[in-house]
Amino acid sequence: QKEVEQDPGPLSVPEGAIVSLNCTYSNSAFQYFMWYRQYSRKGPELLMYTYSSGNKEDGRFTAQVDKSSKYISLFIRDSQPSDSATYLCAMSGREGAQKLVFGQGTRLTINP
Amino acid sequence: KAGVTQTPRYLIKTRGQQVTLSCSPISGHRSVSWYQQTPGQGLQFLFEYFSETQRNKGNFPGRFSGRQFSNSRSEMNVSTLELGDSALYLCASRSSGVTTEAFFGQGTRLTVV
Numbered sequence: 001q002k003e004v005e006q007d008p009g010p011l012s013v014p015e016g017a018i019v020s021l022n023c024t025y026s027n028s029a030f031q032y033f034m035w036y037r038q039y040s041r042k043g044p045e046l047l048m049y050t051y052s053s054g055n056k057e058d059g060r061f062t063a064q065v066d067k068s069s070k071y072i073s074l075f076i077r078d079s080q081p082s083d084s085a086t087y088l089c090a091m092s093g094r095e096g097a098q099k100l101v102f103g104q105g106t107r108l109t110i111n112p
Numbered sequence: 113k114a115g116v117t118q119t120p121r122y123l124i125k126t127r128g129q130q131v132t133l134s135c136s137p138i139s140g141h142r143s144v145s146w147y148q149q150t151p152g153q154g155l156q157f158l159f160e161y162f163s164e165t166q167r168n169k170g171n172f173p174g175r176f177s178g179r180q181f182s183n184s185r186s187e188m189n190v191s192t193l194e195l196g197d198s199a200l201y202l203c204a205s206r207s208s209g210v211t212t213e214a215f216f217g218q219g220t221r222l223t224v225v
Contacts, residue, residue, distance in 0.1 A: 032212055043116070043202055043216030044155075088155065092212065098145045098204075099168050100214070102155035 003027050006089055006103025015112050019076040023089035023103045026070065030091040030101075033065050035074045038086045038105065047087075048074065079110045114139065116205050116217035124223045130191040133220045137184050137205030144186040145214065146178060149200040158201075161186055193224045 006023045013019055021035075032051055036044035048063040050056045050072075056063045062075040072091075076083055089103040117136040125131050137144050146158040157170040161180035178188040184205075190197055200221050204214040 034212070036216075041218070043204075043218045045216070046213055049213060090155075097168075097212075098143060098160040098206065098214070099157045099170065100155075101157075102147075104154045 001026065002104075003101050004089065004091060004103045007106055008104045010107040010109060012109045012111060013079060015079060015081060015110055017079050017110075019079050019083070019108060019110075021074045021076075021087050021089075021106050021108070023072050024070055025072075025091060025101075027091075027093070027101075028067075028070070029093040031094065032092045032097075033063070033072050034090040034100070035061075035063055036088040036090060036102075037083075038088060040085075044088055081110045081112050084109045116203055116215055118201075118203050118217035118220050120220060121218065122221045122223075124225060125193050126225055127193055127195060129193050130189060131193060131222060132187055132189045133201055133203075133222070135186045135188075135203030135205075135217060137186070137203070138207075138215055141205040141207050141215075142184050143206040143208065144180055144184065145204045145206075146186070146188050147202045147204065148172075149202055149219070150198075155202070158188065190222075195224050198222060198224045 004025045035048040038044045053067045060077045064073040086105040086107045088105040090100040119134045143162045145160040149155045160168040164180045175191045180186045200219040202219045203217045
């Protein structure tokens with residue numbers, strides 16, 4: 001069993017829809033949680049970074065962490081075709097730890 | 113300012129050969145990490161260098177090695193290439209050893225034939 005599980009999709013939704021992306025994990029030592037966006041033929045780009053449990057909002061993006069359930073989510077409101085990409089969750093056990101453990105990535109397509 | 117630069121962007125090698133990939137981090141950044149990305153395994157951590165010292169290493173065979181120079185530029189080397197080494201190799205840089213935000217380069221696409 002992988003430390004981080006993420007449904008690879010693909011996920012296809014109409015423009016303007018609310019998108020929900022999720023990851024589950026098994027290692028209770030994880031404290032730092034990140035979401036990256038990766039466009040085709042590009043490197044991952046950091047979208048959101050959260051510590052421990054709680055919510056964080058940045059524009060149309062909201063990240064949620066539920067450590068008791070070992071479950072994290074990324075919500076995208078008012079989705080746009082430019083949001084079409086692969087979304088990767090990543091986590092680490094201590095601040096500064098460069099050994100990030102990634103989910104498989106979910107391929108998302110927003111249809112105009 | 114310039115982002116993370118990886119060279120070359122694409123590479124084709126034959127089984128048994130060796131390859132060296134290069135990464136120039138963002139100016140002023142001292143930490144460089146390498147990841148391998150494949151469709152089957154996703155992104156997997158290879159190793160991290162900070163101030164020319166390897167600080168952490170993933171579960172890869174000894175054929176995978178790296179180094180970092182005094183100007184923070186880093187190279188990774190894969191010897192005796194296998195077909196399964198075909199992947200996108202990504203480099204990430206951070207400003208220091210304590211921040212978590214990592215900036216990735218566009219990667220080097222290695223194909224082993």
